[in-house]
Structure formats: C-alpha cells, structure tokens
Amino acid sequence: MADDPDVPDFEVPVGMFEDLEDLKAHVAALTAQVKALTETAGADPGEAFADDDPASEENHDGGTEEDDWQYPPFILLLDPPQYDDELRALIEWVEGVLVPGYLGEPTSDSRWCHLWFEHPVAIARLHALWLAWQELTDPATCGYTGPSVWHRDHLDPCMRELRPSNGPFAGCTKGEHQIDHRMPGTVPSAWRNDLGE
Structure with missing residues (x-):
C-alpha cells in the first residue's frame, strides 16, 4: 500500500473522498473543454481565430454548419x-420530467401555461434550464454536487422568473391562453451573430 502513490499514508475522512471525486470530475470536464478549445484555436496561441473574419473563405474546410457549434x-x-x-426534445423533457416532478398545481401566485411552448421567454428559459440539467446530471461531468447546483443555480431562479403573477404567464389562467403570446415568425436580426448579412 505504501508503494501506491494514489493511496495516502494517513487516515482520510470519508467526506474528503467525495470531494476528491467531485474535483476529479471537474478536472476531467475542464480538460475536455481545454482540449476542444485548443484544437479549434490553431497551432499558435498568438494567432487570430479563423472565425474572426466572417467573409473569409478559409473558414470552411469541408465541415458542415453543425461543426460550427461546439455547444x-x-x-x-x-x-x-x-x-x-430542439423544441420537440425540450417539450419531451418539460412534459416528462419538469412538469410532473417539480410543478405543482398552478395558482394565482405560481402560474403555469399548458401552452408554454408558445411563449418565447418560456422557451428560452426552459431550454437553458434543460441544457444545464443535461450537464449537471451527467455523472461524467457533474460530480456529487451537480444535482444540487442545478436546483440552486438553475431551477429555482428559472421558476422565480417564469411563474410569478406578473411573469410571462400572467394572462394565462386555467383553460385560457393569451393568443398574443405566440412566437414571432422570425427572430430579430439584432439577435443574430451574422454580421455579414
């Protein structure tokens, strides 16, 4: 046992092993992120990114548009x-996990719209909540504290923004839905990163 560098020579409290496992998971996730970033950044750290010039023909070396998004x-x-x-997958998660597991009966102080997917702000917030849930419930990246972090940092703030009486569902009551909340046909161009258009 003394020859094994991973086994300490002193008695370690049990809780410390859990902390070490959390740290190992975070280090593994950060290592993967650094590797992905350095692979796309080019050989020299001082070089400008090829993606900085939207008009550059060299940006696309046979890859698809899906390759442009790392996250x-x-x-x-x-x-x-x-x-x-993406919306279909989000609806499946909201209706299969979030609604039955976390949302109680709507009240005047805690609203919910059964047509939440027609509210752009609900789609945006719930999508972000779902992405965080995917990351923080994955044993490879979250460690022991991932679910707690998801509840504290993501679920609770999201519900505080979506469900108050003056929130996006304020006009929606049981059996009714405000039609003017429907999604716009196009996303405003100011939201896009396409500077060349």
Whole structure:
C-alpha cells in the first residue's frame, strides 16, 4: 500500500473522498473543454481565430454548419428544422420530467401555461434550464454536487422568473391562453451573430 502513490499514508475522512471525486470530475470536464478549445484555436496561441473574419473563405474546410457549434446554441436563433427538433426534445423533457416532478398545481401566485411552448421567454428559459440539467446530471461531468447546483443555480431562479403573477404567464389562467403570446415568425436580426448579412 505504501508503494501506491494514489493511496495516502494517513487516515482520510470519508467526506474528503467525495470531494476528491467531485474535483476529479471537474478536472476531467475542464480538460475536455481545454482540449476542444485548443484544437479549434490553431497551432499558435498568438494567432487570430479563423472565425474572426466572417467573409473569409478559409473558414470552411469541408465541415458542415453543425461543426460550427461546439455547444448547444441559443434556441431562439435556430432555424427550422433544427429549431423544430430542439423544441420537440425540450417539450419531451418539460412534459416528462419538469412538469410532473417539480410543478405543482398552478395558482394565482405560481402560474403555469399548458401552452408554454408558445411563449418565447418560456422557451428560452426552459431550454437553458434543460441544457444545464443535461450537464449537471451527467455523472461524467457533474460530480456529487451537480444535482444540487442545478436546483440552486438553475431551477429555482428559472421558476422565480417564469411563474410569478406578473411573469410571462400572467394572462394565462386555467383553460385560457393569451393568443398574443405566440412566437414571432422570425427572430430579430439584432439577435443574430451574422454580421455579414
């Protein structure tokens, strides 16, 4: 046992092993992020990114548009069919996990709209909540504290913004829905990163 460098020579409290496992998970996640960033950044750290020039022809070396996104994009910036696919997956998660597990009966102080997917602010916030849930419930990246962090930093603030009496569902009551909350046909161009258009 003394020859093994991973086994300490002193008695370690049990809680410390859990902390070490959390740290290992965070280090593994950060290492993967650094590797992904350095692979896309080019060989020299001082070089400018190729993506900085939107008019550059060299930006696309045979890759698809999906390769341009390293992380899931902001859902309201997606175009069909990507938007439709992402919204379908989000609806499945909200209706299958969030609603039955976390949302009680709507009240005047804690509102919910059964047509939440027609409220742009609800789509945006719930999509962000879902992305955080995916990351913080994945044992490879979250460690032991991931679920607690998700509840504290993501679920609770999201519900405080969506469900108050003056929130986005303020006009929606049981059996009624305000039609003027429907999604706009196009996302305002100011939201897009396309500087060249």
